[in-house]
Amino acid sequence: MPPENDGDVLSRRGAMPKKGMLSMTSRESGKPEVHKLATPTGAHPDVAFTLPETMTGRVSPAKTAVGDKPVFAYIASLPQPQRGIGEAVDALAAKTLPELHRSVKWGMSYYGVGDGWCFCCGAFASHVKVMFINGAALEPVPPVTPVGMGKTTRGVELESLDDIDERQIADWMKQVASVPGVGGKKR
Missing domain, CATH: 3.90.1150.200 (Aspartate Aminotransferase, domain 1)
Incomplete structure (x- = not known):
């Protein structure tokens, strides 16, 4: 499922993600996707924290x-x-x-x-x-x-x-x- 388009998401193949973004390839389409990185509370704003997969709108990797x-x-x-x-x-x-x-x-x-x-x-x-x-x-x-x-x-x-x-x-x-x-x- 693609992330919501809020203007920060890349729209073309091969483009580099902006600062604070994570680039990954979609399992379904094989096309690049970009997800925002979160900053944990109290963390320095320049240090990115990658959200667990469950929180990006995809199913969590947690096993049944x-x-x-x-x-x-x-x-x-x-x-x-x-x-x-x-x-x-x-x-x-x-x-x-x-x-x-x-x-x-x-x-x-x-x-x-x-x-x-x-x-x-x-x-x-x-x-x-x-x-x-x-x-x-x-x-x-x-x-x-x-x-x-x-x-x-x-x-x-x-x-x-x-x-x-x-x-x-x-x-x-x-x-x-x-x-x-x-x-x-x-x-």
């Missing part, structure tokens, strides 16, 4: 694996503030849903109870998305309709720890865990 360890490794691989947000969402999920199980699927952390998946959490360049499967049935309905996640998936975008409304997100977690998740049987 079931269990706590792969999810903790995925979260630990993220730069700040995304890592802190991911850790807070994970901790809230563990506190809210005692029978929680975790997995890495499609380059994101997935959470479920019973034998189905209820919601997922994925990091992007400027935010972390928490997406509730069957979220259109939640009260109130979460505000974000993620692209490519299904017609009933809804979620929230969190840019900082201050954006986490623990009461509301925990309520959505409880609601979504009370109905069958993806891949699960009716409860």
